[in-house]
Amino acid sequence: MAPSFLTQTYTERAKVNNNACAKKLLELMDKKKTNLSVAIDVTKKADIIRIADILGPYICVLKTHIDIVEDFDMELVETLKKLAEKHEFLIFEDRKFADIGNTVKHQYEGGVYKIASWSDITNAHPIPGEGIIKGLKEVGLPLNRALLLLAEMSSKGSLAKGQYTLDTIEMAKRNTDFVIGFIGQNRIYDNGDDSQDFLYLTPGVGLETKGDSLGQQYRTPHQVIVESGCDIIIVGRGVYGAKDDAEIKERAEKYRKAGWDAYLERIGQNQ
Amino acid sequence: MAPSFLTQTYTERAKVNNNACAKKLLELMDKKKTNLSVAIDVTKKADIIRIADILGPYICVLKTHIDIVEDFDMELVETLKKLAEKHEFLIFEDRKFADIGNTVKHQYEGGVYKIASWSDITNAHPIPGEGIIKGLKEVGLPLNRALLLLAEMSSKGSLAKGQYTLDTIEMAKRNTDFVIGFIGQNRIYDNGDDSQDFLYLTPGVGLETKGDSLGQQYRTPHQVIVESGCDIIIVGRGVYGAKDDAEIKERAEKYRKAGWDAYLERIGQNQ
Numbered sequence A, B: 001m002a003p004s005f006l007t008q009t010y011t012e013r014a015k016v017n018n019n020a021c022a023k024k025l026l027e028l029m030d031k032k033k034t035n036l037s038v039a040i041d042v043t044k045k046a047d048i049i050r051i052a053d054i055l056g057p058y059i060c061v062l063k064t065h066i067d068i069v070e071d072f073d074m075e076l077v078e079t080l081k082k083l084a085e086k087h088e089f090l091i092f093e094d095r096k097f098a099d100i101g102n103t104v105k106h107q108y109e110g111g112v113y114k115i116a117s118w119s120d121i122t123n124a125h126p127i128p129g130e131g132i133i134k135g136l137k138e139v140g141l142p143l144n145r146a147l148l149l150l151a152e153m154s155s156k157g158s159l160a161k162g163q164y165t166l167d168t169i170e171m172a173k174r175n176t177d178f179v180i181g182f183i184g185q186n187r188i189y190d191n192g193d194d195s196q197d198f199l200y201l202t203p204g205v206g207l208e209t210k211g212d213s214l215g216q217q218y219r220t221p222h223q224v225i226v227e228s229g230c231d232i233i234i235v236g237r238g239v240y241g242a243k244d245d246a247e248i249k250e251r252a253e254k255y256r257k258a259g260w261d262a263y264l265e266r267i268g269q270n271q
Helices: A010-016 A020-032 A045-058 A074-087 A101-109 A131-143 A163-173 A221-227 A245-266 B010-016 B020-032 B045-058 B074-087 B101-109 B131-143 B163-173 B221-227 B245-266
Strands: A036-040 A061-064 A090-097 A121-124 A146-150 A179-183 A199-202 A232-235 B036-040 B061-064 B090-097 B121-124 B146-150 B179-183 B199-202 B232-235
Touching: A010 A020, A020 A090, A020 A179, A020 A199, A036 A045, A036 A245, A045 A061, A045 A074, A045 A245, A061 A074, A061 A232, A074 A090, A090 A101, A101 A131, A121 A131, A131 A146, A146 A163, A163 A179, A221 A232, A221 A245, A232 A245, B010 B020, B020 B090, B020 B179, B020 B199, B036 B045, B036 B245, B045 B061, B045 B074, B045 B245, B061 B074, B061 B232, B074 B090, B090 B101, B101 B131, B121 B131, B131 B146, B146 B163, B163 B179, B221 B232, B221 B245, B232 B245
Parallel strands: A036 A061, A036 A232, A061 A090, A090 A121, A121 A146, A146 A179, A179 A199, A199 A232, B036 B061, B036 B232, B061 B090, B090 B121, B121 B146, B146 B179, B179 B199, B199 B232
Antiparallel strands: none
16 A cells, blocks of 8 residues: 555645654745755855855755865855755755764764754765664754665665665664655655655656766656655756756756656646 | 685785785785774864874874864874874775765865875775775876775674675775775675785774774774784774873784784784
């Protein structure tokens, strides 16, 4: 039996979600009519700010890789926080934490980037065991942050599959106060038990491209939202890799509409 | 049949290793009589420099978590490079890269930390598939850097086990120009095929401690080097978490000797 989440609106799902960050996200998605997240992988502060301001109206989540920014400073994240407020989107630092609990605590809270101080959502590989969740939770939960676990990856030859993915779901179920969902390619039905409403954010989404030479592979919004039952499409260079600002807007709108139409089809509200 | 590496000296193994970084490491281990690596997880620049200078004579590898340092700047890594030259040790930034190839390239080369410019060795989780190795190799190989893959982890409930570990070994075998070995708890015999001489670096080593509340677990140098056939012991707070500099030296020497005695026993040169 398919879980009821698949045919509910994001607003209906927000009502029963007990994580403040997930609730806020689900509500703004319906309000702004978008399930689009853009992964902004550029290396100059000024470009990030300019692109984030252009994309603001079209996205629910801005995904960052803060550690590729050449001229990073705390002013960058202060500006991003203001843009997030202005346009109503959440910030998701795609840090892919992957160390033991005691180390990730420091990496999340401290260092140069102080990720926990500005990023609403971050993510982690479950590979070190549940200690990684506990470590991050000690820092993030008091700040109303949320965590996604990497259950699957879209890259070629990924080892996140099979039992690994199922073990990831089990870890998440034991930590639903902080873990709000997954980075994954498919909603996992887990022997029919889908009692917990997790969010699925799916990278590797493209309307035209086929992949790159370093193993990245792409799927369409329809495949991701309708066929695979995921919730948010993550698009990267397919949106911001445009010739000018007007074309970035155009592409953002094209992806927003494709993701939203797929969602309407899934919940039975199309046409 | 046990592989011959287990009873060879590090110098003998250096002669047949074709990675410049691994060769240098194996040679300095025999020269300095140490297979000890210290994981230096402190958050102040001045402490790192002070401790690294104290530890220098006792270690073959200084393991860093550069992204927990509150007052990081490039002067820190310049100083560490000078200490590495003065004391003859290698620097290993324990970044645990875990993203797709195109992203890790930027994370390794750029951002605030510019890891590839100062860290002899770094490591990666194989989970995204082989693209992660290719991405890192494009940056690191021209700089004579080397990569370790995380084949196993010492933390409780780790998902790096079984087929995952075997798949990791296979990826390494296809990339022996850049992948010099593993972070792991045991030398993997892989159905008897041990034709490639990989280095095994093993964290979670302690002489007295039992673990921490966030899932870290400990084993002794003898277990790691003799019973499990690994090459380098990684010790953390067990060494630098001492009351003063004299006690840090004393603990470093105790761990160095324990690791070295275990190695001599393994190669049959004890007493």
